């Protein structure tokens with residue numbers, strides 16, 4: 001059988017995993033006849049070349065995308081500008097492309113999909129969203145007669161790893177260092193911890209789930225960097241844990257999009273998805289609810305998704321079918337403003353009570369005090385209301401709004417949230433002001 005030659009761009013966490021799985025040649029993979037012949041890296045050392053004796057290394061990735069012997073390019077470099085140029089060139093050269101790069105697909109996915117379609121080659125990116133979970137394949141193939149109305153889940157392994165470790169008492173910095181060492185985090189982890197990585201994934205999911213194109217700016221996005229042990233104590237008090245959630249709710253052509261750490265009741269399955277694992281729940285008209293859970297980051301789990309794409313493309317090449325990806329016609333999403341209960345976390349000097357603050361906002365809400373941290377659990381409100389509260393509260397003496405965490409409310413409809421301890425509690429002595 002003639003081999004299908006593959007060029008690998010990047011031999012880091014993901015690229016190395018791909019080389020390892022392809023080298024193992026499982027029986028299913030052996031029948032695809034794939035061979036990685038060349039790989040691009042930044043630094044070549046004799047030890048590195050010796051570690052991959054059958055793969056010719058280069059520091060010039062364009063040599064690989066211009067190599068006429070190579071039929072499939074796997075991009076695992078990361079970033080936007082360089083991979084965009086490389087993939088455009090590869091597609092123009094008639095090569096099939098597989099990438100794990102969500103930043104690129106969220107930003108230039110439509111242009112690249114159209115270019116691939118015009119060249120009659122494949123552009124696959126299963127690994128770009130939720131690592132090992134075959135969510136894009138599922139969206140492409142399993143909902144033809146169904147309508148997805150909302151999706152919610154955990155889409156960033158690094159943030160989930162950090163928050164899971166913090167819930168067990170670990171420090172933010174220690175947990176982040178561990179996530180980096182394990183290869184879960186991006187080269188610069190800012191995108192992970194500020195919710196940008198999950199936002200890119202959410203935009204890709206919205207295209208496939210709803211046929212709607214949204215912008216980064218339309219996502220209510222909040223990172224995890226300001227969370228403290230006291231927040232986990234408050235969450236525990238209300239029978240919840242804190243998870244880095246993505247949520248999209250659709251009403252017609254309108255979308256409400258959120259990427260934020262949120263209180264998830266312990267009765268909800270998402271509260272038990274820990275460490276680098278990701279999860280997604282799709283709600284749809286016929287299927288009602290479908291949940292997928294699996295590792296969302298890491299070398300072999302992510303590489304497994306890349307190799308599944310490789311096998312699919314090889315299968316199409318061998319079947320002499322042209323693996324055309326239809327250029328999707330997408331509608332532009334409009335904003336949908338929903339109401340969600342919120343946990344407002346305040347720093348105080350203990351000279352003011354939760355009841356007094358709630359009074360000040362003209363609200364009846366449950367409060368919980370833990371040392372200097374005072375939390376108010378609000379009824380379902382819009383983000384606009386939260387912004388008004390933030391401004392009002394920050395004008396009060398002795399009070400500073402630390403952050404506001406939404407309570408997970410999957411369908412966005414106003415209903416009683418199932419939390420524990422819905423009575424006001426104070427763990428320290430507090431006085432009226």
Ligand SMILES: NC(=O)C1=CN([C@@H]2O[C@H](COP(=O)(O)OP(=O)(O)OC[C@H]3O[C@@H](n4cnc5c(N)ncnc54)[C@H](OP(=O)(O)O)[C@@H]3O)[C@@H](O)[C@H]2O)C=CC1
Nearest residue numbers: 010011012013014040041042043076077078100101297298
């Ligand atoms: N890590 C994960 O769990 C997951 C990552 N992804 C995505 O996969 C992609 C790769 O991530 P990851 O493997 O973690 O990244 P790494 O930083 O571990 O690896 C990047 C690789 O690209 C090479 N590289 C960087 N710049 C160049 C260049 N200019 N020319 C040639 N080679 C270059 C590096 O070379 P050198 O080794 O010499 O520095 C390295 O081998 C990213 O888009 C990421 O978002 C997706 C899902 C999960």
Ligand SMILES: N[C@@H](CC=O)C(=O)O
Nearest residue numbers: 156157158184186297
């Ligand atoms: N840095 C990402 C890697 C996978 O996409 C994450 O932590 O989820």
